[in-house]
Amino acid sequence: MNVLILIFMPLLGALLALVAKNYAKQTALLSSLVTLAVASFLLCGFTPDASTQYLVNYPWIPQMGINFKAGIDGISMLMVLLTAGLVPIIILSTFKHKYENSSAFYALVLFMQSGLLVVFTALDGFLFYIGWEAALIPIYFICSLWGGENRIQVNMKFFIYTIAGSLFMLLGIIYLHLQTPTHSYDIADFYALQLDSQTQSWLFWCFFLAFAIKMPIFPFHTWQPDTYTEAPTAGTMLLSGIMLKMGIYGVIRWLIPVVPLGFQQWGHLAIILSVIGIVYASIIAFTQKDMKRLIAYSSIAHVGLIAAGIFVWNAQGLQGAMVQMISHGINVVGLFFIADIIINRTQTRELALLGGVAKPAPKLAIAFLIITLGTVALPLTNGFIGEFLLLNGVYQYCIYYAAVAGLTIIFGSVYMLRMYKAIMQGNTNDLTVNFKDISGTEIVTLFIITFLIIVIGVYPQPILHISEAAITHLIATVNAKL
Template sequence: MLTVLLILIPLVTGLITFGLKGSGPKVLGLISSLASLAVVIGALFQFRTAPDALHLVAPWIPQLGAQFNVGLDGMAVMLCLLTNIAFLLVFITIYNRSYERASSFYGLMLLSQAGLIGVFTAYDAMLFYVFWELALIPVYFLCSMWGGEKRIPVTFKFFVYTFAGSLLMLVGIIYLYLQSPDRSFSYTTFTNLNLPVQEQSWLFWLLFVAFAIKMPIFPFHTWQPDTYEQSPTPVTMILSGVMVKMGLFGVIRWLLPVVPQGAYMWAEVAMVLSVIGIIYASCIAIVQTDIKRLIAYSSIAHVGLMCAAIFANNEQSLQGIQIQMFNHGINIIGLWIVVEIIQQRLNIKNMDEMGGIAQYAPRLSIFLVIIALANIALPLTNGFIGEFLMFSGLFQYNFWLMGVAGLGIILAAVYTLNMVQKVIFGQGNALTATTVDLQNTELVALSLIVGVILFLGVYPKPMLDLVGSTTELVNKVF
């Protein structure tokens, strides 16, 4: 069963990794990520021919009515593909790096991967919650053990935010379970509850706040910039490239179908908060000198647009947000890989101390320019089609809301091109003159990213076809 293998491979290899020494952890991590990617590609082909074969229901905790219920629809396949590509890129990029307690580092990374896959495949609310926590707990230890100087208070803040959100979600899940006629956590049971509007209204906020913290959107975002800055860059790649998608996925998979009337009631409020986040984060990104914080605020702005598009409730916006989840993940991981390379070479994050890198690392500079253009959704890059569909959906919903959100495009161009100018152009200095161009592993990782950017920018149809079934399902219930 391919869906179960997607969870078991990183889970088992992660546990094994804790007992390895020397180069064993990074070798097994790379092998595990390659095996997981092969399995998800197989699942992608099977989804096109026999999607029912990717669904498995088995007894788990029968006393509570909880089942091991996992499966893959188009959106889940896409997010599992993103997850496995992300971890492969991370392990390739850091293959030549050395970490203290490497066995624990790689083991925790793989356990987090297993949790992420579980979140995207779970069709049982209790199972979804368990995997949600499994994905987050290893990240807490990764940040607190391998983070920067301020990692302890920052990680504590991250834990408080995510734990509070998880508790709210758990309360909502338990309430829905108690209302179910068969005392079941089944996805089908939850979506068929048809609760009164008043109950859906407050249940919406229990679930939405949990997902909004994870995305994050304004005003639940304050944990994110500090965490991204203090976390080791490989962990930040996973946090911003994949984990923020847990919140977006939760809204589409669980929130909209389970409490559709509550979502309809509060859609405008959620969209306004999202749009405020776009403008707020973009303006702060413009004045940043720390490259990690700039990319962190950039991510808040991009996710804000995706969250707003969800609640526009039309086919274009739902298609756009789903393919943009994949494309944003690829692009933001590309930016973080460049940041990781620069930090390894120069040991600085302040863009004012950079400059002229193009003279000494031309290949790195070319990749940064291409990824940066994708980040601002230039036509013929992967970011364009998703943003076009999202803005088209927002235009159908409310022209003025779309207009304000559209300012984010202009602001994104300002802070992204300003970053490129400060980092690679201009006069070099004694520090940047020591920059060494890409190593082979770094070249492979960035080449894969640029290949995806250009392919999906020119030919996005495979991704649109993949997420089409989920779009139709959500449109029926919301």
């Protein structure tokens, strides 16, 4: 059992889903569950120390020094679990949809999962880049084929934005490759490089652009609200739940340890941008009338805090980021799923037109409440642990930033509860009076999500435990080079 099975299982599933025409969604779900089983199996055999486990290393393009090298350490493990865990939930959430040409849809979702798993396990720069793009191509097609009205323009913008960033990253990767004494793309060789700080300075921007666009960090976020709004809900879930974590993971694994001196010069600016993003996105979220856009902006705010927690580069911040990546993934998928349920039944995204849904749909109301509370970081929900650690990390770096970043908790409560109130409470109107409560797969999906929110909120120790050693080791490695 190794990483290869994990990476290629979704690809196999994608092929099966293509073949299984009418049973595509069942096939896709089954395949994603098998992937989850593989991931769980890997977790069982995983020792939470700083080492990289399940290593595979095959020559791929030998004369260029490119190897298919992948493995899992504590940081990767959590991301792999997130990906393997969320994709079945996302597939399950689409069960009541009837997509035109559904086999292609599910095949693309699984194809993307494969790309994501490559990103989270790759230990070779070239492989990382391939995975990075392999995750982008399917999501572009998912959003463009099954998206809303403006999908063509919006997704073109998204695609151009992200690929522009990643091409500069490719330049950086090639440059680093040529600097390594053995001309390899191995991450260990990248870590061992001793470049002067001027070189590291521009290399920092090569990588930072790619990651900042992906997350997105202010001011590189302009593609995000439109794309999230126009995408089909499953696409939005993939983008917000898993894909933006690629950017965060990239910063932890491929940016700061590779160019520590560049980070030393520009990290401060990155923190400032992240903190600005938190406040900026929160303020915009207040004023949104559209449910999906509101969630999209809330996502920018949350990601801003995660980014700030990483760029301060201490154990609390990083551990908080790891937990919060998982929590944010779960919460945002839950939020978009609920938005999807409401939009499907009322045919509107306008908050002003909704109200009183709680009366005809009490089960939905409970689930929505739990997810909202998770998002606003109420203690005993998953959001609290992450944000607490993140703010703690930022506080250690600078108290003023922590004060500003801490506003996210207040702002978050305001806009989230406002949304909850507008949709669920008040009087029912023509649109919502006959609202059908959730049933079948919807209940299952929301139950899993709310269950995870509470479990992680009460007992986050296992998650922290998995990544702790790896993070301490990584911080020590970087600090040794500063």
